[in-house]
Amino acid sequence: MDGEVITSVGIDIGTSTSQVVFSHLFLKNTSGCFSIPHIAFVDKKLIYASQAHLTPFKTQTTLDDEALRRLVLSEYENAGLKPGDIDAGAVIVTGEAARKENAEMLLNSLSDIAGEFVVSTAGPDLEAIISGKGSGAQQISKARGICVINFDIGGGTTNIAAFDDGEITAKGSLDIGGRQIRVEDGRISYISKSAVKIAAAAGFYPELGEPADPDMLRGICRAMAEVLEQAAGVSPADDLLEEVRTAGSTFFAAPGNAKAVCFSGGVADCIHSTGGDPFRYGDIGPFLGEEIAGSRICSELTPLRGKETIRATVVGAGSYSTTVSGSTISHHGSVLPLKNLPVLKLDHFEQERCYGGDSEYLEEKIKWFLGQNDTTRMVLSMTGERSPSYARLKTLAQCVGEAMGEALPAEAPFLLALENDTAKALGQAIEMIAGPTRAVVCIDSVRTEQGDYIDLGRPIMDGMVIPVVIKTLAFG
Amino acid sequence: MDNSVIEQVVEAVLAELSRSEGVTVPEAPEIHEPEERDITSEAERAAVLVKNPVDAEAIARMKKYTNARVGVGRAGTRYNTQTLITLRADHAAARDAVFMDIDRELLDGIGLFAVESRCTTKDEFLTRPDLGRQLSDESVSVILEKCVKKPDIQIFAADGLSSTAIKANLPDLLPSLLDGLKNRSGISVGTPFFVKNGRVGLMDQVSELLEARVTCVLIGERPGLATAESMSAYIAYEARVGMEESRRTVISNIHRLGVPAVEAGAYLAGLLCSILKAKASGVGFRRDTGNEG
Structure with a gap:
């Protein structure tokens, strides 16, 4: 077989709107005939994108999970797909919808219909990364080898991510967006808390119900754009930047070497095409877009047009949340797929101890980790050595095999994720120690951080690779 | 001035110096060795x-992205x-x-005995590829005496064009490969050995001699200016002298900066079993056909 096509779903459930997209992801062996295989995504194609639906709520803060379930199911029908056709993807829950009880409810109500291997994720930081991938900022950064900042400017928040040579280097979120102030029948109908703060700092005091004064609203939007300038690092930061940071998000530390800027989200369309009735959307989006277009962000950095604007998050969820493991890996026993596995990441020092054979240390560490997470399943992760000797690899296998054997229940699989390409050899060596009844899955080319969760899909491409999703389950 | 005259003068001065007591010859200034710098690091x-x-x-x-000498100025x-x-x-x-020749100790360390091709010197090896593809008469009898016959899988190593590659990779690759095969039950593995001055085609004679089903030679690749440590594995199902080159499957680029030796060993274990199962190698074998991963 030369290649395989994966059907992936992206579901974005936001405060105001929800969207569903389906993509085809094309996998192929990209190495030559004379080399060990290297399976990689070679193309991604959007096959269906839904309208932006209003997110159904039961109460002010509780999602209507039944209505959402129906909504998602009807989009499957529109796309001509069944839940069983889906191989991968992600559900992204953001804003108000991301409250803990909502997210958990969604996890339960959507997990069976969104396909076997679909994950739920939430949190503004993650949305920043996903929208930066969906907009194309990450790919431009990698292709040109430069640092690109992506601003995903939606209704309520601006999610910001910086990519340097394709690698994420900073992320964060601000309460700035096109619907922070709304206008109905020529009058101001809504002002958010953060809009009040920003307006006051600029000397504006808008009142609910008063006629929408274009000059004042434009002035407030200019102030918002100035906060974004601070975030981009093109103006000195003041207290306001910290005051409008989205709850639960990281402070976005602007990288000094940013060369270009990319915009996505609904407001991005107003940056690229200005003019027209400023209140056509009943909010300040068009003003905000125009003010950003004229800001120092666009004069100091090179503005780029993303592939996707309003759909960046949902496309990112559908096309960029799934990766594949290295192509020489080891999996023994049919335990996959497995979802929401907590990752125990060993640091350099701990890794060194394990290569040295200190299994008692590792056993204690694993026991502690399982206790902390109140679980019996986990993935042991480390960078691993680039090209270890076989003796050293066997010592590591002995250490891991013994420690996991002691710390884990008899039926629990041994799961390992390395960064460097030695998983097949390590997995094989661990199997020899663990014995034939123990399931061992050892994959590489996977980079994790402490506190991550990981999903391992069913092996594909004739068992050569495993789809992997790395995520942070940070429910608001 | 004649050299002998100079010598006479120097001798006279030195004699004078050593006679005069109280005169200390100044110590030679300490020479600072420049810091050692490995420009190939x-x-x-x-x-x-x-x-x-x-x-x-x-x-x-x-x-x-490249080993080429780019970004080096001029x-x-x-x-x-x-x-x-x-x-x-x-x-x-x-x-x-x-x-370079492979150290005996290295081969002893991984339990390989050594035989030779018909080439007796490196010069002959380089100028007579045909002789590098044949075992010497003595080697034939040693192999027949020491090796298990009719194995499913016969593995051997040869220096080929890079002894450095064998030295750098074989001690880590071979045990990983053999352990990988041990994990798969019901497969008989032949007695591994090493051939000095051997070329790829020698595997055909080894295959016939031992009546192996699958034969795999681990051989040093022609060194380039990027690395001299790269090793390849050539594999053939029922290799025969005179068979088409297209029947060989090859995995190249095994070295520190390419595919790590231990990982290549584990991968080869699966590949050899797939070839055994498919009863085909080279273009007749699709890597994914029955590959156990």
């Missing part, structure tokens, strides 16, 4: 040598001194790889 190779670059970071990134139309010396060092390493 990874760090030195990664260095951007372009003077006054517009974007040094971009050049450094580009260099990560002196007129030529290389800078450092680049030229590195090139020569790489060339020297390549020559060493071809002409």
